[in-house]
Amino acid sequence: MTPTVAILFTGGTISMRIDTRSGSAVPAMRGDDILVHVPQLADVADIELEDVAQLPGPHVTPEHMWRLARRVAAWLERPDVDGVVVTHGTDTLEETAYFLDIALRTDKPVVLVGAIRTMSEPSWDGPANLVHAVQVAGSPASRARGVMVAMNEQILSAREVEKVHTEAAASFQSREFGPVGVVDAGVVRYLRSSPREAGWFDAEADGLLRVRRVEPEVDLIKVAAGADGRYVRCSMASGTRGLVIEALGRGNVPPAMLDDLGAAVHSGLPVVLTSRCGAGSVRERYGYEGGGRGLRDLGLIFAGRLSGVKARIKLMLALGHTHDHDRLREIFDDPMG
Helix, strand or coil: CCCEEEEEECCCHHHEEECCCCCCEEECCCHHHHHHCCHHHHHCCEEEEEECCCCCHHHCCHHHHHHHHHHHHHHHCCCCCCEEEEECCCCCHHHHHHHHHHHECCCCCEEEECCCCCCCCCCCCHHHHHHHHHHHHHCHHHCCCCCEEEECCEEEECCCCEECCCCCCCCEECCCCCCCEEEECCEEEECCCCCCCCCCCHHHCECCECCCCCCCCEEEEECCCCCCCHHHHHHHHHCCCEEEEEEECCCECCHHHHHHHHHHHHCCCCEEEEECCCCCCCCCCCCCCCCHHHHHHHCCEECCCCCHHHHHHHHHHHHCCCCCHHHHHHHCCCCCC
């Protein structure tokens, strides 16, 4: 039976053209305009269409993600809809994908997709990516796998996917574990599973939405050689509600940051630790001043294998549920070790 897939258009390069006067890519198309260029979709699924927004990736905010989650949930609640595809700007696609992965409680497939090239370029990848995303969303094999991203014939877990190149067709990768599947000659094939986010508070869920609110005031600080605590102090002074530290290596910081990190934790501010490395987890391996052992003792919450931007998304959603430090530590306990 032909699946029914809802496509929610939110903008991004997939909807852009090159402006002839400026030579720059600009938003130009709504959902109907894009579908004209992808007639193959009629052979893949029965398509339902909604224009949610027309935003370049850098314009997307946590509030946009929250509104999008509610629209996706509304489509998923329809019994005749088998899956949902969301077109999205690639600059923040990995963040929205992970936001939806946490926020939605569903076994129906939700697949994000974008494009690296505009329709004005001979190598426009939007149509092929969109067809593959619909194939993934409409496949029974895609159920109960969490939110995924379909780009460049690969299927990637929302938890693991990163944009790792500014303009290559294969910009999206899971650097540590690889894709969870592929679209091979139009056939959706899964290679492995990926741990799904635990339902931290499913008992409080409202329908398909696990969360009732999001706390957008969470800052992300990247650590570099010789860094001190000035950005921690600035974040605290600005009224941030949470802080993510993208630390060095296994989860270590320069000693000059320690006093301010301690002050932040003692003030009741949740401080989450992750690594600026592209793979691996943070652990309390090192006992020197500024090492992970001391940071754990100081009260920082370890984010396991999550990247800085993913840890920030998770903290935003977790703070919409609780401010209890022990509960936050449980939420960030990493099932991937």
